[in-house]
Amino acid sequence: MPRPVNHEFWMAQALRLARKGMYSTHPNPRVGCVIVKDAKLVSQGWHEFTGGPHAEINAIEKNQVPPGSDFYTTLEPCSHHGKTPPCVDALIKLKPRRVVVAMQDPNPLVAGAGIGKLEANGIKVVQGVLESEARLLNPGFISRLEKGRPFVRLKMAISLDGRTALKSGESRWITGKSARLDVQRLRARSSAILTSAKTVMDDNPSLNLRVSKSDLDQNVELRHPVRVILDAELRLTGKEKIFGTDGEIWIYTLNSSPFEIERLVAAGAQVSILDDSGSGNINLKKLMSHLAKREINEVHTECGQTLAGALVQQGLVDEIIIYMAPKLLGSRSIGAFDLGQISRISESVKCNIEQVRKIDEDIRLTLSLA
Amino acid sequence: MPRPVNHEFWMAQALRLARKGMYSTHPNPRVGCVIVKDAKLVSQGWHEFTGGPHAEINAIEKNQVPPGSDFYTTLEPCSHHGKTPPCVDALIKLKPRRVVVAMQDPNPLVAGAGIGKLEANGIKVVQGVLESEARLLNPGFISRLEKGRPFVRLKMAISLDGRTALKSGESRWITGKSARLDVQRLRARSSAILTSAKTVMDDNPSLNLRVSKSDLDQNVELRHPVRVILDAELRLTGKEKIFGTDGEIWIYTLNSSPFEIERLVAAGAQVSILDDSGSGNINLKKLMSHLAKREINEVHTECGQTLAGALVQQGLVDEIIIYMAPKLLGSRSIGAFDLGQISRISESVKCNIEQVRKIDEDIRLTLSLA
Numbered sequence: 054m055p056r057p058v059n060h061e062f063w064m065a066q067a068l069r070l071a072r073k074g075m076y077s078t079h080p081n082p083r084v085g086c087v088i089v090k091d092a093k094l095v096s097q098g099w100h101e102f103t104g105g106p107h108a109e110i111n112a113i114e115k116n117q118v119p120p121g122s123d124f125y126t127t128l129e130p131c132s133h134h135g136k137t138p139p140c141v142d143a144l145i146k147l148k149p150r151r152v153v154v155a156m157q158d159p160n161p162l163v164a165g166a167g168i169g170k171l172e173a174n175g176i177k178v179v180q181g182v183l184e185s186e187a188r189l190l191n192p193g194f195i196s197r198l199e200k201g202r203p204f205v206r207l208k209m210a211i212s213l214d215g216r217t218a219l220k221s222g223e224s225r226w227i228t229g230k231s232a233r234l235d236v237q238r239l240r241a242r243s244s245a246i247l248t249s250a251k252t253v254m255d256d257n258p259s260l261n262l263r264v265s266k267s268d269l270d271q272n273v274e275l276r277h278p279v280r281v282i283l284d285a286e287l288r289l290t291g292k293e294k295i296f297g298t299d300g301e302i303w304i305y306t307l308n309s310s311p312f313e314i315e316r317l318v319a320a321g322a323q324v325s326i327l328d329d330s331g332s333g334n335i336n337l338k339k340l341m342s343h344l345a346k347r348e349i350n351e352v353h354t355e356c357g358q359t360l361a362g363a364l365v366q367q368g369l370v371d372e373i374i375i376y377m378a379p380k381l382l383g384s385r386s387i388g389a390f391d392l393g394q395i396s397r398i399s400e401s402v403k404c405n406i407e408q409v410r411k412i413d414e415d416i417r418l419t420l421s422l423a
Numbered sequence: 424m425p426r427p428v429n430h431e432f433w434m435a436q437a438l439r440l441a442r443k444g445m446y447s448t449h450p451n452p453r454v455g456c457v458i459v460k461d462a463k464l465v466s467q468g469w470h471e472f473t474g475g476p477h478a479e480i481n482a483i484e485k486n487q488v489p490p491g492s493d494f495y496t497t498l499e500p501c502s503h504h505g506k507t508p509p510c511v512d513a514l515i516k517l518k519p520r521r522v523v524v525a526m527q528d529p530n531p532l533v534a535g536a537g538i539g540k541l542e543a544n545g546i547k548v549v550q551g552v553l554e555s556e557a558r559l560l561n562p563g564f565i566s567r568l569e570k571g572r573p574f575v576r577l578k579m580a581i582s583l584d585g586r587t588a589l590k591s592g593e594s595r596w597i598t599g600k601s602a603r604l605d606v607q608r609l610r611a612r613s614s615a616i617l618t619s620a621k622t623v624m625d626d627n628p629s630l631n632l633r634v635s636k637s638d639l640d641q642n643v644e645l646r647h648p649v650r651v652i653l654d655a656e657l658r659l660t661g662k663e664k665i666f667g668t669d670g671e672i673w674i675y676t677l678n679s680s681p682f683e684i685e686r687l688v689a690a691g692a693q694v695s696i697l698d699d700s701g702s703g704n705i706n707l708k709k710l711m712s713h714l715a716k717r718e719i720n721e722v723h724t725e726c727g728q729t730l731a732g733a734l735v736q737q738g739l740v741d742e743i744i745i746y747m748a749p750k751l752l753g754s755r756s757i758g759a760f761d762l763g764q765i766s767r768i769s770e771s772v773k774c775n776i777e778q779v780r781k782i783d784e785d786i787r788l789t790l791s792l793a
Contacts, residue, residue, distance in 0.1 A: 212585070
């Protein structure tokens, strides 16, 4: 059987390469590039780590690229001077026949500029090949540039009857070892881990990465996601376990008291004061917009039912990952989402089930929110 | 490729036939029979409906059975005079070479008697072929005879966060149409549907069959499962919707007041008074033993969290079927299992996930209890 040679075939390879940057390109997008001539692979590359060369440059530098080649890139080549010179210029010099692009730059201000420059130089550009797959690769980067907020993923470990913990507070461990390793992968791909001061005080978690680069099959050292803690009243002491672990801590508060701020800064945290518009609660939309400005792409949320319910009800959650353990904890144990008093089933929060997987004895549900 | 001719091949066919009796043999078991000679099918049959001929007789009567045939039966042929004469005698007359049996009669008092009689007449008997599959076919019949209680299946329709209804009581409909049709299949295969007076009063359900024989691909008219209602204090009025629907109603109570009993008997129910041993609650173990004596094989339970929790905690549930809707109802809505105060995760009720299926937009979880 002849090898199927078509745009989708080579773009799928570029997407596979892009995925290798899953844990190491923050705040940049994951991008892959494949160079093809006469239906044969000439070279390939991906954006390997923050500050390193872009995917196209890595591919160009690995092998001699003959004129008339086809480039497949999962994201429109950049046309601006950032940490590295623009990729389109490097491409134009090589006189490619065609550049196939999965998706345009999500930044509305520059979208299409790279493509325009290629076309202006007589290079044919094909757009939209495996576009939705390419978008799935960078949900946070895209959300940040298109909507001005990060992609928010909420993780919950619950029993079959929807309980996250006992009344006593005990919650370790509801799910099994494999599910917990899976959570580490979600943390590792995220720019930030979001939680509440209440969770930090109640459970005293570290919320850090407990996997190494080899666990995730990576060459590049793993970056610790920023831990973002909502502490409206600055109740944290700075002595909680989380302060003694690697990685940045950003605290968002409504409390402007220098004394409390100083205590937490001394413990290594960065403290930002958000305007509450008089509500007494941290404005979650403002928080998200603030995080996007600080180049946070994907937010991984691990929190209790109050923050989880508020995020969901304010439409700020894009994906929920539920790890469901084959246990019943009973109706007197702690619930997962406080949505206030719902008076009609039609007022419930609707989700779409994107994926259901067994993970050893547990089940993982991937849900998107409308 | 030659057709694989072996015991498992023919027994699998006998099991397929037996399944045709899924909805129509109560209180008898579902049984199939295949007759084979020289690796060719001679005849086949199954127990079609209560009071009708057994599987072996249906197979024998359909075609001429030559001497030296092999019989495959999913259950040991009966050796006693019941509603029909013993099947072993009919078999012996036909001088078969071999009888292959998936499982012995689960009644410990007669188990092996049929097989013994066949062997005493010089017929070779092979036992245990696809035995576990055969046991799955008749969980209720087997449980009733081996353990003296029915097989109890508990159905729950819940949200992703483990809620069965809103605080207002609204619970229609959490799950979709396909899931609700699936519940009808579970009801139809059961000898009885168990619920509490509280559920009857709160939700006013009919708990009847709302499918026809053609919906379930059946030739035989569907039987209405007995509705078993636990009403310790006889709070039912006899005017609830359930009393106006087809099928028997058995009420179990602790209340021996002739006045209240008469009211419910007049409404068409049979009322049984159970001894509470002074606890004030209906003794669920005694109830189950009573139901087994009344030839109830499979009990389908649809109830609220109190009865569900009590059944689970007393080890009286064999299988839980959860229909999970992709909705969040929030922590202030009603839970699924009241297990009292659990103080350690290790005290939670452990289940095994036997199957996970998407049913349109919902998920069905099949759980067995250790």
